Amino acid sequence: MDDNRRFPRREIGEPAHVSFNGVSLGCLLVNISEEGAAIEVDNTAYVPERFRLVTSGGVRDCRLVWIKQNRIGVAFDH
Numbered sequence: 001m002d003d004n005r006r007f008p009r010r011e012i013g014e015p016a017h018v019s020f021n022g023v024s025l026g027c028l029l030v031n032i033s034e035e036g037a038a039i040e041v042d043n044t045a046y047v048p049e050r051f052r053l054v055t056s057g058g059v060r061d062c063r064l065v066w067i068k069q070n071r072i073g074v075a076f077d078h
Helices: none
Strands: 011-022 023-032 036-040 050-054 058-068 071-076
Touching: 023 050, 036 058
Parallel strands: none
Antiparallel strands: 011 023, 011 050, 023 036, 036 071, 050 058, 058 071
């Protein structure tokens, strides 16, 4: 399978949080790169277009790029 990403993703598998408007939803950080990440949530309907991803490595502003079942792809705002 070809991977057309500019930056390779590292598999993580650690708990994280989606944070927006004073709300925090638990998620799983599946993988991450310099440009973005993939996360898994219980219900994608609760995740807004823009939010903060809170991980053990820090906080990143994100925008939603794609959804496939319970997995969400995000791009980091720089």
